[in-house]
Amino acid sequence: MKTNRILGLACLAALAAALPARADTLSDIKARHKLLVGIDLGLPPYGTVDAAMQPTGSDVEAARLLAADLGVELEIVPTTxxxxxxxxxxxxxxxxxxxxxxxxxxKKVVDFSIPYGVISIICAAPAEIAIKDAKDLEGKTVAVTRGTGADADATKLAKADDKISLVRFDDDATLITALSSGQQDIMISAPAQMRDTNKRASRQLEQKFLLRTNGYAVGLRKGDAALKQAVDAWIEKDLADGKLRTSFKQWHEAELPADMPKE
Structure with missing residues (x-):
């Protein structure tokens, strides 16, 4: 039995050695001369389309900077x-x-670059709705976008207090439509979604309380060490030379922190 086990392991080792080595993602990108980036184009000011139906926004601009740094073309793959x-x-x-x-x-399922931007998660509602903290959400319905960090934060609140109800929308565009039309009154999301809602609604939302502020980064497959190293180097360079800071200010009407979060 021991001899058979040794022979079996030897065969597996020989088979593995005979298989072609799997190129890392950075090598794949260089070989195809194209970077495939998932961007949510229904999430202004991070991603949207302009009057000519061309992708634009802070994440779009950042992706273009990254592709240029890698010396390849950019292909945007719309995501939610x-x-x-x-x-x-x-x-x-x-x-x-x-x-x-x-x-x-x-972080358990993907790797992250160092952050290239920051995002706050807030609770917002019209002025006439009195909300100071999560306790004031009891008996109310809160709108969130499914699968986002805001969804995770809102879910924690609802699990801690079963008197808080959540309604989930598949993307930010439908969330904003529900809020601007008056279908929903309260949201947990980012300030950008509040601003976009207020551009379309007669009844204006205001920030009620801040849940958190943290960095957002480039998401990568687990173990893509070479690509992570290249992306981290690009972020450090373009933060230092001001390109990422200028773009963030243009799109978000705010400054990036002088000391960016490490993760």
Whole structure:
């Protein structure tokens, strides 16, 4: 039996040696001369389309800077909050750049670059709705976008207090439509979604309380060490030379912190 086990292991080793080595993602990108990036184009100001139906937004601009730094073309693959990770894991994309907040849960299934931006999660509602903290959400329905960091934060609140109800929308565009039309009154999301809602609604939302502020980064497949090293180097360079900071200020009407979060 021992001899058979040794022979079996030897055969497996020989078979593995005979198989062609799997190129890393960075090598694949260089070979095809194209970077495939998943971006949510229904999430202004991170991703949207302009009057000519061309992709634009802060994540779009950042992806273009990354592709230029790698010396390849950029191909944008439209994603949503719910399919960002599945698209990455099934190799439909090389990276996610879609306001992808760094969380402990996501770190279990994907790797992250160092952050290239920051995002806050807030609770917002019209002025006449009195909300100071999570306790004031009892008996109310809160709108969130499915699969986002805001969804995770809202879910924690609802689990801690079963008097808080959540309604989930598949993307930010439908969330914003529900809020601007008056179908929903309260949201947990980012300030950008509040601003976009207020551009379309007669009844204005205001920030009620802040849940958290953290970095968002480029999402990568687990173990893509060479690509992570290249992306980290690009972020450090373009933060230092001001390109990423200028783009963030243009799109978000705010400054990036002088000391960016490490993750």
């Amino acid at each position: 909050g719910a399919n960002r990770i599945p698209f990455l894991q099934t190799h439909k994309i090389d990276a996610v750049m879609a306001s992808f907040s760094v969380t402990e849960a996501r």
